[in-house]
């Protein structure tokens with residue numbers, strides 16, 4: 001077990017090293033990017049995730065919090081709540097595990113789950129599915145990094161330091177599920193919000209495999225696709 005964890009953390013560090021990122025950048029530049037311009041999201045005057053997560057917890061009187069992917073505990077340490085669990089295979093939090101390993105052994109339910117681990121569609125989809133299994137009634141799932149500004153910020157494999165990954169595709173897929181109510185808050189690189197209740201704004205987007213949906217569709221109309229709302233409006237929706 002120790003050896004597996006050690007190798008996992010080495011691989012994660014290697015894939016995020018400068019040289020490897022540069023190689024993937026040129027791979028995307030020559031083979032994948034269609035020269036699309038920045039969308040122009042500007043998060044500088046918006047509330048940050050620390051404010052938003054704590055505000056939701058306070059307003060909803062939540063008592064338990066799970067964070068997937070903690071890094072240097074910037075958010076995890078800031079959250080004030082009775083019970084909190086942080087999962088990260090490399091640094092921070094309270095459980096030195098990947099999210100899959102954690103959910104495999106977990107028996108606890110949470111009011112608020114913040115997903116911010118491995119930013120690939122496949123992993124985020126799995127994290128959402130697992131979180132739904134351990135979400136208390138009237139709980140909320142929040143997902144960080146849902147609004148990339150350009151192709152490179154969402155390209156996988158990761159190719160630069162500022163990286164949201166293709167988390168946005170998992171939000172699009174959830175938006176087509178009639179049993180989930182899904183929004184994206186225009187703040188802090190995009191915070192996805194999932195309620196386990198009937199969908200109030202079902203997205204009609206057909207795909208048999210959402211990992212393959214094209215960035216150009218997101219680039220054309222991110223507002224409709226992602227159901228983007230300002231935090232002020234979101235407070236009434238919650």
Ligand SMILES: C[S@@+](CC[C@H](N)C(=O)[O-])C[C@H]1O[C@@H](n2cnc3c(N)ncnc32)[C@H](O)[C@@H]1O
Pocket residue numbers: 012049067068069070071072073074075076087088089090091097098099100116117118123
């Ligand atoms: C963007 S950082 C998290 C930042 C933190 N949530 C915050 O708001 O300050 C992503 C973290 O996810 C962790 N991570 C990578 N793969 C993971 C996995 N499979 N399960 C859980 N965490 C993972 C990384 O080690 C890294 O520390």
